Amino acid sequence: MQELHDIPLFFSLHNISGTVKCTSPSAVMFRSAVINAGYQISSSHCNPLGLKSDAPWDVIWDIMRCWVKNHPIxxxxxxxxxxxxLSKSPQLEANFSRAVAALSKAQVKKVNRFLPNPESHWGPKVRAGRRITSKHISLLGAEALNGAISHQDGNGAVTDKPASDTGATVTNEEENEPSTKRQKTGDGEQASEP
Structure with missing residues (x-):
């Protein structure tokens, strides 16, 4: 079934199930109940759990009331x-038997509509030429940064060095401190170094 373009808003089946504090019916069962009640229903293009329907909210809540009757809370x-x-009795008796139109052609063929991320930590990376501090490395991990390579010196200490192809430089925050930092003197006054 194509997305209903004349219906501007969508709702989430998990949200309305959370409102009545019940287990959520499967999307196919809920779609079938709406179709068997004589209304149209489709997925939303912007939310994998979003549903669009021309059914009034009274019908949606009646379907949920019937679901709760079959699955007590x-x-x-x-x-x-x-x-x-749930204090109101349902005006409509929901039919949860599977309707033929409950699945679209793409769903029958098992075509993913919302693709998963291709890799972990996928998304915006650190911009080119940015100074990568030890804070960035501790937050993101050295393997997540394309420009940072860890090396061990003769004493066994790990030092971070930039890769030559990225232009990123790795620094410690202590190295970024200005040499003219104000320091406290013994009598409580602050003096600055030249």
Missing amino acids: KEQPRDSPGTAI
Whole structure:
């Protein structure tokens, strides 16, 4: 089924299940219930869990009330929104039997609509030529930085050196401190070094 373009807003099945504090029905079962009630439903293009439907909210909540009848939940506080919603009896008896139109052609062929990230820590990297401090390395890890290579000197201490192809330089924060830093004197006054 194509996305419903005349419906501007979408809702999340997990959010409405969270409102009534119940286990979430599968997307196929919920779609089937909406289709069996005589309404259209489709996925959203911007959220993998988003659903668009021309069904009024009364029908959506009636379907959830029928779901909770079949899958009982724990007692909720009286002032919770879920209790107020579930206190009404459903006007519509939801039919959760699988409808043929509940899956689109792409879903039947198992084509991914929302692709996963190609690798871990995928996304914006450190910009070119930026000074990479030991703080960056401790946060991101040396392997996540393309320009930093760790070497051991003769004493066994690890020093970070930049790779020649990236132009990034690795520095310690202590090296970045100005030599004219103000220091306290013994009598509580601050003096500056020339």
